[in-house]
Structure formats: C-alpha cells, structure tokens
Amino acid sequence: MDSKFNIQSYTHIRNGTISLNGNTLFESETEDFSTFIKEAYKSQHIEYPKFFKMDNLSKLAFIAADIILRNTSNSEENIAIILSNKASSLDTDRKHQESISDTDNYYPSPSIFVYTLPNICIGEICIRHQLFSENSFFIFDNFNPDCLWVQTEHLLKTKKANKALCGWVDFDDSNYDAFLYLVEDHGTFNHSIKNIKELYLCK
Amino acid sequence: MHKIYLSHNAIISSLGFDSETVVENIKNEISGISRIEDEDLFQKPFYGSIINKTILKHKFNALKTKEDHTVLEQLMILSLNKVIKASNITINTSVGLIISTTKGNIDVLEKNSDFPKSYTYLSRLGTVLKKHFSFKTEPIVVSNACVSGVLAISIAKRLIKESVHKHVFIVSGDLVSKFVLSGFNSFQALSDSECKPYSKDRTGINLGEAIASVLVTSDTNYLTEESVELIGDATCNDANHISGPSRSGEGLFRCVNSAMKEAAIKPQDIDYLSAHGTATIFNDDMEAIAFNRLGLQNVPLNSLKGYFGHTLGSSGLVETIVGMHSLKLNTLFYSKGFTSLGVSKPLHIIEKTKQQPLAIFLKTASGFGGANTALLLKSITYKNVKKRT
Numbered sequence: 001m002d003s004k005f006n007i008q009s010y011t012h013i014r015n016g017t018i019s020l021n022g023n024t025l026f027e028s029e030t031e032d033f034s035t036f037i038k039e040a041y042k043s044q045h046i047e048y049p050k051f052f053k054m055d056n057l058s059k060l061a062f063i064a065a066d067i068i069l070r071n072t073s074n075s076e077e078n079i080a081i082i083l084s085n086k087a088s089s090l091d092t093d094r095k096h097q098e099s100i101s102d103t104d105n106y107y108p109s110p111s112i113f114v115y116t117l118p119n120i121c122i123g124e125i126c127i128r129h130q131l132f133s134e135n136s137f138f139i140f141d142n143f144n145p146d147c148l149w150v151q152t153e154h155l156l157k158t159k160k161a162n163k164a165l166c167g168w169v170d171f172d173d174s175n176y177d178a179f180l181y182l183v184e185d186h187g188t189f190n191h192s193i194k195n196i197k198e199l200y201l202c203k
Numbered sequence: 204m205h206k207i208y209l210s211h212n213a214i215i216s217s218l219g220f221d222s223e224t225v226v227e228n229i230k231n232e233i234s235g236i237s238r239i240e241d242e243d244l245f246q247k248p249f250y251g252s253i254i255n256k257t258i259l260k261h262k263f264n265a266l267k268t269k270e271d272h273t274v275l276e277q278l279m280i281l282s283l284n285k286v287i288k289a290s291n292i293t294i295n296t297s298v299g300l301i302i303s304t305t306k307g308n309i310d311v312l313e314k315n316s317d318f319p320k321s322y323t324y325l326s327r328l329g330t331v332l333k334k335h336f337s338f339k340t341e342p343i344v345v346s347n348a349c350v351s352g353v354l355a356i357s358i359a360k361r362l363i364k365e366s367v368h369k370h371v372f373i374v375s376g377d378l379v380s381k382f383v384l385s386g387f388n389s390f391q392a393l394s395d396s397e398c399k400p401y402s403k404d405r406t407g408i409n410l411g412e413a414i415a416s417v418l419v420t421s422d423t424n425y426l427t428e429e430s431v432e433l434i435g436d437a438t439c440n441d442a443n444h445i446s447g448p449s450r451s452g453e454g455l456f457r458c459v460n461s462a463m464k465e466a467a468i469k470p471q472d473i474d475y476l477s478a479h480g481t482a483t484i485f486n487d488d489m490e491a492i493a494f495n496r497l498g499l500q501n502v503p504l505n506s507l508k509g510y511f512g513h514t515l516g517s518s519g520l521v522e523t524i525v526g527m528h529s530l531k532l533n534t535l536f537y538s539k540g541f542t543s544l545g546v547s548k549p550l551h552i553i554e555k556t557k558q559q560p561l562a563i564f565l566k567t568a569s570g571f572g573g574a575n576t577a578l579l580l581k582s583i584t585y586k587n588v589k590k591r592t
Contacts (some may be wrong), residue, residue, distance in 0.1 A: 009273045094312065096386060117571055120348075127442050132441070135572070137345070154365050
C-alpha cells in the first residue's frame, strides 16, 4: 500500500555495526554489548552522562534514536515514537528477579526496577530530544511492519504527529537488534509496508 | 467517518467476576483492598487487592479447557470469553485483538514456577488467546507502563479508523507478584494502609490485580446500555523524568488539551473526571497542577485506586469501564479513601456517591517512562441507537 508519507532516514545497530541509511558509521570487533555500546557512544561524540545509568535496552534505543534525530532541529518538533520488540524488558526483569529470589541475599534496587518496562527507553529518548509527543510500545514475536505502519499512518494523517520515529529495539540475553526509521512528508523511500520490510532486512 | 464506541465489557477483580457486581460494590463504597499476609508474595503483610483464586479455579474449570494455563492466562480467557459471547460477534478476519499488560506472566520467572521460562515473553499471551478463541488476525500486545490500558483503546480506534478491523477486543491484565511488590517497595512507594488518593495523609500506593475486557467497534448494532463514544484521545510524554512525574504536569496537560481539541469541547463540557490518583505524594500533586492549568479544578473527580488498588497495565481499562457504568447510572462514585485535600491546587473530589446527570467523562492515566494518556468519552442514548433486527 502506498502512502503520502516517506521514510526520511533509517538506522541499524546489529552485529557490532552501526549504519545510517545503509552506510556504516561505526564498527567494533567486540562481542560484548556493554563494551560495544560504550565505544559507539564515544565514537558518535555524544555528551550525555545519564547514558551510563541506562539499562541495555535503553542504551540501544537511545543511540539508534540519536543517530536519526541528531539532524533534526528536535525541540518542540512533534515526533511520535512507536517502538516494538520481542523481549520487552526481560533482560532487566531477570536482573530484578535475581535480586529478590534469595531472602538471605535480597537487594532490589529502584534504579534497576524502573527499567523493567519496555517503554522506559521511549522516555529516555523523549527526555534527550525534548519530545512531548505520542508514545506506544508494542511486543511481537517477530518484526511486524504492518502494525507500525498503520499506527504511523493514522497519527500523521490526523496531524497528531508531524513525524514518527518507528522501529524495533530488542535486547535479550546478550543478543541485540535495533532498526529505527523516521517517517515524514519528504524522504527517499515511500512509507510502504514493503519498503519497511526491505529496509529492516538490509544491512 | 466512523464513530468509535466502547461496548460489551467485563471486569474481574477482588470486587467480583463481572462488571455489574464490581460496579454494584463500588456504588456501595465497598473497597477490594485488604491486609494481605502471604509470605510467598511479600516478606511482610501489605495492603492490596487480590483476586480470589479458588473462585477462579472453579470458574475456569467450568470452561473445560484442555491446555495448562498460568493464572493470568486463565483470567484473560475467562474475561474475554464473557465479552466475546455477550457481543455475539463471529471471530473472522475483520476482528482484532489487543492485549494490554506491563508484566504478563512475570511470576513464571520465580524459581519454583511450574511453567517454562519462555512463558514470560509477552507475545505468549497473544498466542494463547489467539488459539483459544480462534482469532484469525495477529494479536497486538501493548506494554506502555501504567497508561497501557487506556492507550490500548486509542490503538483500537486507529485500527478501526484505518479499516484494518471492524471490531477490536481488548483484554488487559496484570497480577500482584513478588516481582512488582519488591520493586515498588524498593521505591518506598507502597502505603502501609489503604491508599488515600489526593488526601493530606496519603502515604503511597496499594497494588491490585484486575483483568478487564471491552469491545471497541464502530458498528451500532453491537452496543449496550453503558456504551460510550470515544470523542477524543491523545498520549503525550513529559520529556522530564523516567520515574518521577513532571512538576508542571506537562504531558498530562498536553494530552488532555489535544483530546479536547479533537472532541471540539471545552473544559466546562466535562461532567466527570476519572483521574489516575495513585496516592503517591508526587503523582497526585502533578495531576492537581495539570488539571488546574486545564481549568478542570471544578469538575467532579475521583480516583478508583481506593477500590482496586493500582492494577498497572489494567488500571486504565478497568477505570474506563467503571466510568461507562457511572454514565449509564448517572452516578458519581465516591473517591474511596479521600479524607481532606492534600494537593497544592484545588480539586473537586467526589466525597459522597451521588446521582447526577452525566454525559461526558474524561479518563486520564500517567505512568513510568513519562507517558500520559487522556480519553474523552460520551454517553450514547441507547434508545436512539438502532437495535439489531
């Protein structure tokens, strides 16, 4: 289905590589996510100390969003955020569970517990870019462009948002995969389900 | 353009296993919150609202389901079963399903759980319900903290407006688990007595469990007496803090404004405000600030947390359904637990259950991650709507 909206840019973070519109921005040899994402943060010259307090899912979503949104004059831009994944916040959920499973070694912490919700990463992006806009977080077994597409189309058509940052950010047991794309009036690719699917699968 | 209605509905909570019983209890100002001593849940007694699992077992067995299901799955099946049956809708490719939850089967993470750890993936709930009710479309799980239950209604509306579905069923649910109790306790957010939203002596939240279901449709052949039309909705982020509400109530202010703009109504057109009111110091004060900025300080307001506790991903839907019944009965329900106003701006808290003509209500919710959602709902005059022949 064709749309009057377009995909302005897209980014992938997977297999130790960050790319923007298909061009590699950063590569790392490390297999460890926390080392990789820290290196990525430095390589992109982001100055945001709060980054280091975030959980893995938020770090992943935050860097991906920064790469796309750094070129927009973001403040007061009405950019909806529609994200999805498979593992919700399970990576952090397991950490919280570990901290409460033994009564003799009981150490639940609010700074971990707060990240046991997948949409916290949307909150982190909104704070960073001062976005007071529409938010939704969906959970699917696999990447589901149809759902993202219809929600985005409606929000843009009804002018509840001027742009939409959409995609997939999944972190589960050291495996990670991020694909974000920005939809607006102008862009390189038509905002069609077919194009979203193809961009998700490409590098 | 299609009008969007909320119709057939069901609530399961400690106040009963159907909406009518739950609403009757609320009408009589009966709370579902009690002191709970259960070391499997929490190391010390706490105040909360827990569904009776013996009644659940009995009711679920009556469905004669062969598969082995978690408690949450059983509750969601029971609740949805009621609404699908009552609606008389045939499940085909034009019918969608949305599931709203924050933590799903999180109790399965516990060491002694009999279920595979894979059940903690939230998509499991979609798989279970799709199979049980033979849904022909892919279920959508929304997990957006404490606004999930209201946001699910906005998402259903978009699916119908964009002609993806004709009817959408929503089911919402979260349980009181060791996981959430320990987490909210680490935040020092749990109250050591029944919660007291907006009151001077409020000391925090009570957690509760509730499962709710509703039919969202644009087809007037499928309406009930308590059906309402969704006339405006919006979600806005505070862009301020991931766990603390904005001091100025920015996101809440913006989403209510946006919903009013869509509905083309003014603050004085709103007859009743079903607010979030968790009874934490900061949340309730943030709401008072936002509602004053919106000119809503004189609108009769309650928080239903004093009846259900905070039911997390279910709270928004449960409270919307109670609001629908409030309109049908033309009754404002007492804001249970309220003593004397303890927020920095004036609010019109409903201090006694009373009858009053009601046409439009505003439902709001706010949650971690900075999300705020507002829905504006208008009663339909049942007799004016075409009945199925």
